[in-house]
Amino acid sequence: MTIEQLHGKLISKEIKVEELVHQYYEKIEAKDKDISAYISLCKDNAMKNAVLIQERINQNKDITPLTGIPMAIKDNMCTKDSKTTCGSKMLENFEPPYNATVVEKLESSGSILLGKLNMDEFAMGGSTENSAFKKTKNPYDLSRVPGGSSGGSAACVAADMAVFTLGSDTGGSIRQPASFCGVVGLKPTYGTISRYGLVAFASSLDQIGPITKTVTDAGLVLNATAGKDKYDSTSSERNIADYNEYLKKDIKNIKLAVPRQYLASGISAEVKDSILNAINEYEKMGIVCEYVDLKLADYAIAAYYIISSAEASSNLARYDGIKYGYHSENYTNLIELYKNSRSEGFGAEVKRRIMLGTYALSSGYYDAYYKKALQVRTLIKNEFDKIFETYDGIIGPTAPTTAYKIGEKSEDPLEMYLGDVYTVSVNIAGLPAISIPCGFDSHHLPVGLQIIGKAFDERKILQIAYAYEQQSSFQGLIKEAK
Amino acid sequence: MEYEVVIGLEIHVELATETKIFCDCTTAFGGEVNTHCCPICTGMPGTLPVMNEKVVEYAIRAGIALNCEIAHFSKMDRKNYFYPDLPKAYQVSQFDLPLCKNGYVDIEVDGKIKRIGITRIHMEEDAGKLIHDQWGTGSLIDYNRCGVPLIEIVSEPDIRSAEEAKAYVEKVRSIIQYIGASDCKMQEGSLRADVNLSVRPIGQEKFGTRTEMKNLNSFKSILRAAEHEQRRQISEIEHGNIIVQETRRWDDTKGKSYSMRSKEEAHDYRYFPEPDLVPIELTDEQISKIRKELPELPEDRVNKYINDYQLPEYDAKLLTVSKNISDFFEQAVTSGANPKKASNYIMGDLMKLMNQYDDEAIPFDGDKLAKLISLVEAGTISQNIASKVLSMMYETRKDPAAIVKEENLAVVNDESALSEMIENIIAQHTKSVNDYLGGNTKAIGFLIGQVMQKSKGKGNPQMISRLLEEKLNKLK
Amino acid sequence: MKITKHTVDYVANLARLNFNDEEALKLSAQMEDILAYMDKLNSLNTENVIPMEHVKPVSNIFRKDMVSPSFDREQILRNAPVKEDGAFKVPKIVE
């Protein structure tokens, strides 16, 4: 059931918060041993909160659309006094002494945190295979990956082990798993949701966003989590009261751009078919869809991996075995403590990116790599701006393929990186984008349609996504997820 | 061969803000270890910095007072390196776009004015402190100082002697104190200087290889370290050795510097723009507003002292070297003290005492000096006793009147008590008495001195001399 | 760009990481591959293009200079693997 539907039942007292929370823990009990979406559960707290929130509902006090709704968050958002691992051995036992701003906001909205979700270590990866703890399975096919890095967050919603979840998206980490798991994943404009308390991967690209079953739900979660935060200098002052404001507005005047480069080489035939069908559906609604050039799309991955790895190399330098986190037992001096703690505590992909990023910033290479990537970043943003002078949104695939087999790609890092081809430029340009289900391939694996919008134009992309969701025959098929 | 020394200085100054640069923790000095800390200043995962507006304001004030151009666009950068006192493993600092650049300050050495260029002033965060644990088994980290705002003032290599280096630091310190940007307490580490020094044969244009001595925190150590390093480099060269570019540690107790090369490695700080902070953009209006509100600088006060208080230039300059002293002087004058008299006490007794106790400030307020001066003017105490009272004030911080009373230091005006003393002296010193009576009137001076001594300096001199003359004349 | 063992060692030391010979060999090959891919950026002319450090052109975000209570020391130290006398502890640092 969706947030919208459950909200009705909670308010009409058809169902009690405690019952609902209990039901969700039963579902988790039944399904998560196969899916492995959760890293930790906070059942005692959740049950306690359920009682308090029910009291709120009984008194009809401070009710929001999320009041009493069970949810879960990616394990890279800090929860006070309870473990926040980032999917890493490095932070296996880390208990932050403070809450992330999103956690505070969700708590005050009255939604109930069920637990924390699996992810690629420090959000680096596209399959959740880089978690230090477990591999999350795709609910549509347990032999396949759920995508990543927010694989736990997407699989959790697909298997209905929470009504909604939060993920984080640095280069596609919300949208790609949403696509693989047949759910809705929204990456808001950079600065929309506070990053305070989100364990940093790449500060200039990271953004938290909702993973939900419907477009409406995504807007509802955005309403509860967006807004200026005095603890995040990069959070936006923009104050949008209702991101769902345009959902039901007439969309006849909307013009969509389809980048040719997004349907060229590298995309699987079946994914391409689904996207072409979706374009067809939009045209049937009377929306103009036109092919455009996004020439720099090919350069986005290179720029993205330089920028994100460089920032990561600095952001992850603080894990040194001294203040928190994994501490090697094997050292005789400070430098050994540093090197051994970091080498034993981080996984291979994280180390690889730290190496890449350190290299790109090191003396003599800064201009050739980091500065060059930032210049290309300017060019990519300009190219998007140009398109948005004419079009309201850009549509195309979220990922070049559907979910692949566990272990299928994990050996070749570059090949993994190339899977982010349609998502990273959105982070590079700081734009909002949503992935919504738009069909199945022949293995009955979901395909995701990505809709990219102008900066701070979430309302528009939600409207465009909603229109498709209402018309498409895909609606309803989500129930088939195991 | 004759050599010339070339010195450039980097001065780190802790700003006088209430809170740290990126979080709301206090900057107060001396708290229990790790009690002025939060997740932000200890670099916990997920935390983000937000710039303290006062840091920017103080840094701009410093830039203006040191004749810099203030940047209309400036940004923060990360300087990456691992050290346990740096919890994020990067220091947020400024790299290519500092807030202030191209300034200067005029110093005076041996009566000659010299202009020292200031390359740049940038903002950055301070690091924590390492303490050796009591068992000697490891080092302990205290993050209280971590995140305290600093400005780093980088000079041009314009300094040509250790004395100039010291004068430069004194001048910069005084200016920073005047504008209220920092208390510059060197003992508490609020002002530390790094000395970059090289030598070259006189006439050679190319700079020699330089060494750096970090974290010197007294004028004395700056002077001694620079002198020592200059001698060391010249001697190395004269012995046919080459100077290695390195960081050296100055040991002030041993009066020696040590190479730190053993633990040093290639510095590759991988500076890049801090993505968690937004740039600082300033309009001309914002800058000129701060300029207008800038507190009085030493030069302003020198002029005021010469023109309004009729002090000699020498006094005016000496009094204004330190803001503490200048403030003290102004308090005394506002409380009614004669400016020249106040100046004499400060430049004489008080500066001596400050030197003796190695103090950076006088431990009582200027109005107490004014009270002391009025006690002298009223004849309650003598000039000599005033010096004694002043040193007691310095030690006890008590009111001068209270000290005079408690210590029974007021001038003795009691005629009968003095008469008795005089009679005793006359009886004891018959030779001088006879000399006087024999026509040597100068002999009375000795007798007056004896009475003064007897009265422990408290006797009213006029009264003593009148009484003595009366009594001696009776013996004629 | 050739990534030699020496480069891997240099960068690993800067990043405070250890790699054994086998790992270093694999890593240098992977880095070489990835960097070769990144070199495609060189085909773009970026002369006079301003590097984009922030995606949103915002400046001057400040906080007021007002003290809030700091955290309890126990909270600051709770995750520290080695601590002593209210402080984080590291192996002795010799200067």
Ligand SMILES: [Mg+2]
């Ligand atoms: Mg510095």
Ligand SMILES: [Zn+2]
């Ligand atoms: Zn703090």
